[in-house]
Amino acid sequence: MTSTTPAPAASTDPAASTAASAASMATAAVTTSRRTIEYRSIAAPVPAPGTAVIRMASVTLCGTDAHIWDDDYATELPIIQGHEAAGTIVALDPSDTDVHAGSGTGGWAVGDRVAISPMFYCGQCHACSIGRVNACRHMSVYGCYEDGSLVTEQAVPLEKLYRVPDGLELSLAPMSEPASIAMQAVNRGRAQAGEKVLVSGAGPIGLLATVYLKDLGCDVTVSDMNPARLALATALGADRTFTVTPGDFPTAAQRTELDQLTRGDGPSLVIDATGAPASVATGVELVATAGRVVCVGISDAELRLTLRTLPVKEIDLLGSRNSQNLIGQALELLDRHQDSIGALLTHRFVFEDLDAAFETLVDPTAGVGKIAIDFPAEDPTEGDTRP
Ligand SMILES: NC(=O)c1ccc[n+]([C@@H]2O[C@H](COP(=O)([O-])OP(=O)(O)OC[C@H]3O[C@@H](n4cnc5c(N)ncnc54)[C@H](O)[C@@H]3O)[C@@H](O)[C@H]2O)c1
Numbered sequence: 415m416t417s418t419t420p421a422p423a424a425s426t427d428p429a430a431s432t433a434a435s436a437a438s439m440a441t442a443a444v445t446t447s448r449r450t451i452e453y454r455s456i457a458a459p460v461p462a463p464g465t466a467v468i469r470m471a472s473v474t475l476c477g478t479d480a481h482i483w484d485d486d487y488a489t490e491l492p493i494i495q496g497h498e499a500a501g502t503i504v505a506l507d508p509s510d511t512d513v514h515a516g517s518g519t520g521g522w523a524v525g526d527r528v529a530i531s532p533m534f535y536c537g538q539c540h541a542c543s544i545g546r547v548n549a550c551r552h553m554s555v556y557g558c559y560e561d562g563s564l565v566t567e568q569a570v571p572l573e574k575l576y577r578v579p580d581g582l583e584l585s586l587a588p589m590s591e592p593a594s595i596a597m598q599a600v601n602r603g604r605a606q607a608g609e610k611v612l613v614s615g616a617g618p619i620g621l622l623a624t625v626y627l628k629d630l631g632c633d634v635t636v637s638d639m640n641p642a643r644l645a646l647a648t649a650l651g652a653d654r655t656f657t658v659t660p661g662d663f664p665t666a667a668q669r670t671e672l673d674q675l676t677r678g679d680g681p682s683l684v685i686d687a688t689g690a691p692a693s694v695a696t697g698v699e700l701v702a703t704a705g706r707v708v709c710v711g712i713s714d715a716e717l718r719l720t721l722r723t724l725p726v727k728e729i730d731l732l733g734s735r736n737s738q739n740l741i742g743q744a745l746e747l748l749d750r751h752q753d754s755i756g757a758l759l760t761h762r763f764v765f766e767d768l769d770a771a772f773e774t775l776v777d778p779t780a781g782v783g784k785i786a787i788d789f790p791a792e793d794p795t796e797g798d799t800r801p
Pocket residue numbers: 476477595614615616617618619620637638639640643658687688689690692693709710711712713734735736
């Protein structure tokens with residue numbers, strides 16, 4: 415197992431940047447205080463042995479970004495946000511051109527298109543020692559606990575890079591990060607082909623879990639109260655969707671449908687991608703005896719369960735965090751399904767327009783699936799030119 419430490423970030427101290435020449439500058443978007451982003455010119459990173467400099471092409475935003483921007487997260491501001499990112503290698507240390515990639519496909523070269531794994535683990539703690547590095551007690555994540563990828567150029571350890579399949583647009587590649595989280599939840603649930611699965615919550619995590627479950631050959635029911643999101647679930651391959659009426663879920667008709675589908679057993683796997691206690695409690699009630707309920711949704715809300723259902727039904731109630739280095743597999747999943755996954759990308763903003771991007775992210779009326787931030791290509795002849 416590899417113990418990893420982040421590459422040293424370029425300084426965000428404006429004074430430090432004045433020493434650098436104009437030719438080697440990068441622009442960082444620094445969240446300095448609640449709902450305030452400042453663009454700062456910083457010294458462009460140079461590649462040290464074991465790191466590559468990535469010119470950012472695309473960063474996607476998620477709910478965690480909204481919390482950090484709102485200064486409602488366990489991290490100190492200022493910080494450069496961005497933990498779902500893809501770009502192009504623009505500089506490598508000469509000694510590193512034959513280093514094997516995180517995706518295991520060979521040496522790196524300038525011009526390679528990569529997605530960045532933002533997760534850093536200690537390699538020493540109990541979780542790491544048994545290979546569950548995704549639950550490291552000393553976890554750090556780019557853009558959440560240390561400076562991330564809302565910057566035009568970033569130095570990244572080579573082992574955190576995953577090659578983007580040739581046919582996959584760079585604007586979709588950052589979604590490999592949330593897709594890896596969704597895949598981890600499905601893997602924790604040990605989903606098997608042919609199983610009847612209920613996914614609660616049709617946000618990006620629930621939707622990407624749906625794509626993976628369909629890829630594995632499962633029958634997938636998706637529930638949410640938001641009709642636009644349920645329409646996305648259908649577009650992404652859900653077999654059926656259930657509209658949730660809070661306090662009345664499942665309705666008698668929905669329960670009958672589930673019973674008919676499962677010969678009265680209930681789904682053998684439930685994935686909660688909401689973080690809502692009611693959703694998990696309903697999942698525990700609906701799941702088949704000897705079934706699995708995976709909690710990938712996170713919140714501070716308390717869950718109340720009697721101590722009858724879990725033992726009597728012998729349910730596996732499982733937490734799921736980050737992913738066990740699944741970004742490479744997530745890129746392949748996105749590549750296989752990019753025609754449908756494009757529907758998840760509902761909004762795009764240029765890097766210079768982050769205020770509007772974050773305002774949209776937190777606007778409940780905006781109908782956001784995923785928001786992508788497009789970076790300027792320094793050289794217009796380079797970068798991703800596909801439509
Ligand atoms: N475990 C991890 O490592 C990890 C990583 C990223 C995100 N998350 C968490 O995963 C969850 C999903 O993330 P997301 O980006 O898709 O969030 P999101 O907020 O975009 O989506 C959640 C969806 O759940 C729906 N919902 C809420 N209550 C519901 C209920 N009772 N029944 C059915 N649907 C309900 C909402 O309408 C919404 O569409 C969040 O809690 C997030 O914090 C966990």
